[in-house]
Amino acid sequence: MILTALKSRELARIVAIEGGQGLRQKLLLHGISEGSTVRMVSSNRGPVVLEINGSTIAIGRGMAKKIIVQK
Amino acid sequence: MKTLLMGNPNVGKSVFFNRLTGANIIESNYPGTTVDYTKGYMRLEGKDIEIIDVPGTFSLEPKDKAEEVAVKMLHESKGSKVMCIIDASKVERGLYLALEIIEQGFPVVIALNMWDVAIDKSIDIDAKKLEQILRIPVVPTVGISGEGISTLASRLGDATPVKVEDIVERTEGIKHKVNTPDERWTLIEGISKEIVTFGEYQHTLKDAIGDFTVKPATGIPFAIAVLYGFWSVFGSFAGFFTDGFLVKIFDEHWLPWLQTVFPGGLGNWLYALIVDVGHLENGVLTASDNCFESFGALSSGLFVPVGVVLPAIFIFYLMLALLEDIGYMPRLAVLIDTVLHKIGLHGYAIVPSILALGCNVPAVGATRILETKKQRFMMMTLLALFIPCGAQIGIMQDVIPGSIGFVMLYLIAGYFIFGYILNKIVPGKTPEILMDVPPYQKPMSRNISRKVWMRTSGFLKVAVPFVILGSLLVNVLYLAGTIDWLGNILAPMFEGWFGVPKETAGPLVAAFLRKDLAVAQLSAIEMTKYQMISAVVLVSIYFPCIATFAMMLREGGKAFLGSLAVLLVVVFTWGGLLHLLWILMGVV
Numbered sequence: 001m002i003l004t005a006l007k008s009r010e011l012a013r014i015v016a017i018e019g020g021q022g023l024r025q026k027l028l029l030h031g032i033s034e035g036s037t038v039r040m041v042s043s044n045r046g047p048v049v050l051e052i053n054g055s056t057i058a059i060g061r062g063m064a065k066k067i068i069v070q071k
Numbered sequence: 072m073k074t075l076l077m078g079n080p081n082v083g084k085s086v087f088f089n090r091l092t093g094a095n096i097i098e099s100n101y102p103g104t105t106v107d108y109t110k111g112y113m114r115l116e117g118k119d120i121e122i123i124d125v126p127g128t129f130s131l132e133p134k135d136k137a138e139e140v141a142v143k144m145l146h147e148s149k150g151s152k153v154m155c156i157i158d159a160s161k162v163e164r165g166l167y168l169a170l171e172i173i174e175q176g177f178p179v180v181i182a183l184n185m186w187d188v189a190i191d192k193s194i195d196i197d198a199k200k201l202e203q204i205l206r207i208p209v210v211p212t213v214g215i216s217g218e219g220i221s222t223l224a225s226r227l228g229d230a231t232p233v234k235v236e237d238i239v240e241r242t243e244g245i246k247h248k249v250n251t252p253d254e255r256w257t258l259i260e261g262i263s264k265e266i267v268t269f270g271e272y273q274h275t276l277k278d279a280i281g282d283f284t285v286k287p288a289t290g291i292p293f294a295i296a297v298l299y300g301f302w303s304v305f306g307s308f309a310g311f312f313t314d315g316f317l318v319k320i321f322d323e324h325w326l327p328w329l330q331t332v333f334p335g336g337l338g339n340w341l342y343a344l345i346v347d348v349g350h351l352e353n354g355v356l357t358a359s360d361n362c363f364e365s366f367g368a369l370s371s372g373l374f375v376p377v378g379v380v381l382p383a384i385f386i387f388y389l390m391l392a393l394l395e396d397i398g399y400m401p402r403l404a405v406l407i408d409t410v411l412h413k414i415g416l417h418g419y420a421i422v423p424s425i426l427a428l429g430c431n432v433p434a435v436g437a438t439r440i441l442e443t444k445k446q447r448f449m450m451m452t453l454l455a456l457f458i459p460c461g462a463q464i465g466i467m468q469d470v471i472p473g474s475i476g477f478v479m480l481y482l483i484a485g486y487f488i489f490g491y492i493l494n495k496i497v498p499g500k501t502p503e504i505l506m507d508v509p510p511y512q513k514p515m516s517r518n519i520s521r522k523v524w525m526r527t528s529g530f531l532k533v534a535v536p537f538v539i540l541g542s543l544l545v546n547v548l549y550l551a552g553t554i555d556w557l558g559n560i561l562a563p564m565f566e567g568w569f570g571v572p573k574e575t576a577g578p579l580v581a582a583f584l585r586k587d588l589a590v591a592q593l594s595a596i597e598m599t600k601y602q603m604i605s606a607v608v609l610v611s612i613y614f615p616c617i618a619t620f621a622m623m624l625r626e627g628g629k630a631f632l633g634s635l636a637v638l639l640v641v642v643f644t645w646g647g648l649l650h651l652l653w654i655l656m657g658v659v
């Protein structure tokens with residue numbers, strides 16, 4: 001499923017980042033990498049806010065839709 | 072030998088800089104605080120070493136102007152050492168930048184800063200092991216308490232250039248070369264496997280509050296409450312000191328004293344410039360009884376910045392420092408992101424916008440953290456036109472307490488409407504937001520008081536001389552008849568188009584130097600409440616003050632001409648529209 005489908009407080013593991021090298025690198029530099037576990041903080045409206053390894057990060061919905069996760 | 076302080080945004084570089092050099096650079100709990108480099112000196116083993124605080128950057132491929140400054144600084148500093156500050160709770164990305172810098176051949180020392188935060192999050196890092204793998208000094212540090220910083224500095228001497236191939240060799244399970252970003256990430260993964268262990272993360276009340284204040288459903292009402300609280304405290308504090316004490320001191324003691332001791336007396340030109348121009352009452356030149364009407368460089372010129380604006384500036388900067396250090400700004404950025412996208416900006420634009428409410432000059436600088444030219448141009452233009460600075464708000468609070476709310480709303484409406492239009496016509500892109508939301512922190516009184524002191528004294532240093540200069544200039548122009556001449560020529564425009572008295576010409580000249588002085592001078596002109604609102608709006612939007620102007624020229628380059636063009640359109644439409652509104656309401 002895509003990241004934006006995750007509800008608040010749900011946990012999931014990132015399995016793939018779709019999109020070009022540029023986006024991948026951008027996300028990696030913000031600590032978002034395949035294999036990490038994320039906890040969704042806010043996904044209803046506005047930018048998606050998630051927690052990864054204890055750090056919180058906000059990410060635009062367009063980018064978030066390219067992140068594939070597995071519960 | 073030079074030493075650069077480098078690292079990702081918001082890892083504590085400026086904290087290190089201040090501790091090492093005794094300087095006073097602004098530190099705040101959000102990424103992108105520092106947008107330009109600062110030099111200083113630290114004393115190490117009897118020698119003075121030059122040390123440079125560099126804007127934060129994620130990599131050596133810059134994504135915005137602040138990062139460009141950082142990368143350029145590094146490239147221009149061949150032969151320097153680098154203190155690489157890594158957030159211990161986010162080691163991987165810190166290592167990415169560190170490796171890039173190491174690959175460039177720089178001798179590096181690494182601080183694993185925010186060690187306390189990592190412990191809070193049950194992240195355990197083997198610093199010894201990291202040092203063995205990299206063969207680079209690695210020191211755990213806590214910037215805010217100073218722990219480890221002197222150890223780090225003392226180990227600068229041990230820093231030598233290291234080859235990445237050797238690091239690869241010492242990392243278990245990694246064999247390949249490091250040429251591409253992906254290969255670098257694989258190496259980092261290998262290193263991190265050996266040194267980092269993530270424990271069970273216990274969520275605390277702080278995290279719960281963090282979640283609550285960042286989710287739109289709960290966060291937006293909370294944000295409205297915070298901003299409303301901000302505004303109320305601002306108004307009552309400033310009013311209490313200005314009306315309660317300072318007005319009395321200036322009007323009942325300072326002005327009468329000046330009027331008695333200053334040689335010349337009413338009618339004398341020097342006396343008029345410095346103390347009191349007086350006004351005609353039934354054809355007789357009469358002395359002023361308050362500092363708004365006296366216009367003198369030492370009466371109005373001191374009263375405006377010290378008597379009226381100072382309390383407002385002080386309380387504004389106090390509350391701003393609290394918001395900054397607690398870590399609320401990034402949450403506000405997330406909440407307002409959707410709205411700001413409609414005008415071609417993203418949530419992060421809230422940072423320059425709020426800074427502008429204090430002073431437009433640093434706000435123009437802060438636009439460097441926006442990624443594209445389009446965003447920077449739009450942000451710079453919108454804030455210079457529509458965001459009144461703290462000095463202006465402070466004086467409005469005092470001279471138009473009943474209408475200030477309307478003026479602010481009218482300006483905010485302009486910000487969004489012209490933002491919307493500009494977004495449609497300015498070419499370029501607005502990327503989506505991608506931003507770290509740092510944990511909430513207890514504000515430290517030492518940092519708060521230092522920031523408030525720096526910004527407030529910075530205000531006084533600029534405002535007092537400029538307001539005095541502005542008063543003198545306007546007085547000279549009055550005495551020479553230039554202002555009346557200008558007012559008469561422009562009368563059809565002032566009266567016909569904007570619906571303000573032609574005497575507004577004087578304050579508009581003053582506004583070029585200081586907006587606070589301009590609003591103060593408006594208050595001495597006879598006009599209706601509605602004309603006053605129009606005139607104050609004109610003062611805000613017609614031209615940035617000279618300090619902002621210079622900063623825009625420096626930061627915007629050619630784009631500044633674009634801002635000027637927008638400015639002309641805005642002044643005539645937005646200023647004229649208000650007149651139309653009054654006509655429709657039947658109040659003119």
Ligand SMILES: Nc1nc2c(ncn2[C@@H]2O[C@H](COP(=O)(O)OP(=O)(O)OP(=O)(O)O)[C@@H](O)[C@H]2O)c(=O)[nH]1
Nearest residue numbers: 081082083084085086099103104105127185213214
């Ligand atoms: N808990 C904790 N907070 C720290 C530590 N070091 C710095 N801080 C806080 O982290 C925030 C960021 O510090 P700055 O020095 O402004 O960060 P910077 O690296 O200069 O950031 P930019 O200029 O935005 O790149 C401030 O609120 C500091 O008080 C630390 O070791 N522990």
Ligand SMILES: [Mg+2]
Nearest residue numbers: 084085104105
């Ligand atoms: Mg800084």
